[in-house]
Amino acid sequence: MNDLLLRALRAEPVERPPVWFMRQAGRYLPEYHEVRAKVDFLGLCRTPELAAEVTLQPLRRFPFDASIVFNDILVPPAAMGLDLAFLKGHGPKFNDPIRGVDDLGRLKAPSIERDMPHVLETIRLLVAQLEVPLFGFAGAPFTLAAYMIEGGGTRHFTRTKSFFLHHPVAFQRLLDLLTDVVADYMVAQIEAGCAAVQLFDTWAGALDPEDFRRFALAPAARVLERVKGVPRLYFARDAGPYLRWLPETGADALALDWRVPLDQARAALGDLPVMGNLDPEVLYGPEDIVRARVRGVIRAAGPRGHVFNLGHGLLPTTPIASVAAAVDEVRAWSWAREG
Known part of the structure; x- marks a missing residue:
């Protein structure tokens, strides 16, 4: 088993940073579209053999140091009773959103094994085949x-x-329910075989400082406090102004978007490991610029406690050659040489 990722997340000495990309499985790969031609998106997520196949596709092309199970963050709310659909060209949509306090009564606390068994089965299939952490x-x-x-x-x-703002008590009730569901869900993924977990707070950066600490950081910390035994990462997009608060989540490492210079992150976070943070749209540039930007991210992060990744997920039209060049540049890095 390639343990470079796990060593980096423990801030142990590594010869180079490990590399993987958020959304490394997906629409930029033609082989993904071949699978999607047979099934809709939710059907793909809910069919373990297909979800495992899509998860493995990028590792056949690129020597990534980690994999991430193919799934969607909205699977748990759907298991709680909301009607989830994915509309072509528009992304996810709940047909029956929560619009009032009374709507909270429609939500149930799901059983992970009963209501989301496909996720756990996908993980088990992958762990049996992978030579990198999942x-x-x-x-x-x-x-x-x-x-x-x-x-x-x-x-x-x-x-x-x-x-x-109108219903703070009811909103907190919703957050408390979600905290329990998400914590149970992450624990179940670890028990199924995942070697690390990441908590995605995609919309946390939309909040002002007071609401960020109350509604994003505090629930995230409660989730991660219940998740034990593997490295736990927290990713809050657009949260650069709140960088100094992110360790309050208790995460073992922080994933950072491209708006946060990693040398400044080091100054604010000390020895806490970080992951990131190449702008995904840099991959639309010429190869020499892609490679130079990759080297810049690595230098800014320094030799310990860094996992190379993008600052968000790969975009659907990302050139495959640019992904290959970026991965190659990371793997060619040597701290013994660059020191």
């Missing part, structure tokens, strides 16, 4: 709550903020 993941309570209230992606979060 990441499990979940959406953080605030991000899931925002999706459930807005009904899908949004730019302004007007409904979510109106809900927690």
Whole structure:
């Protein structure tokens, strides 16, 4: 088993940073589209053999040092009773979002084994085949709550903020329910064989400082406090202004987006391991620039406690050659040489 990732997440000496990419399985690969031609997105997520196949596809092309199970962060809210659909060109949508306090009564506390068995079976299939560590993941309570209230992606979060400003007690009740569900879900993924887990707080950066600490950080910390035994990462997109608070989650490492210079992150976070943080759109540039930017990220992060990744997921039209060049540049790095 390649343990470079796990050593880096423990801030042990490594010869080079490990590399993997968020959304490394997916729409930029033609072989993914061959699978998707047979099944819709949710059907793919809910069919362990297909989800495992899609998870493995990028590792056949690129020598990544980790894998991440193919799934979606909105699977738990769907298991809680909401009607989830994925619309072509529009992304995820809940057909029956939470729009009032009374709607909370429609939600149930799901059984992971009964209501999301496909995720655990996918993990078991992958662990039997992989030679690199497998990441499990979940959406953080605030991000899931925002999706459930807005009904899908949004730019302004007007409904979510109106809900927690008018109904703070009910909103906290929703966060508490999600905290329990997400913690149980992550624990189940570890028990199925995941070697690390990541908590995605995609929408946390939409909050002001007071609400960020109350509604994003606090629930995330409660989730991670219940998740033990493997490295736990927290990723809050657009949360650079709150960098100094992120260790309050208790995460073993922090995934950072491209808006945070990693040398500044080091100054703020000390020895806490970090993951990131190449801008995904740099991969649309010429190869020499891609390689130079990769080297810049590595130098800024320093020799210990760094996992090379993007600052967010690979985009659907990312050139495959650029992914190959970026991975090759990371793997060619040597701290013994560059020192």
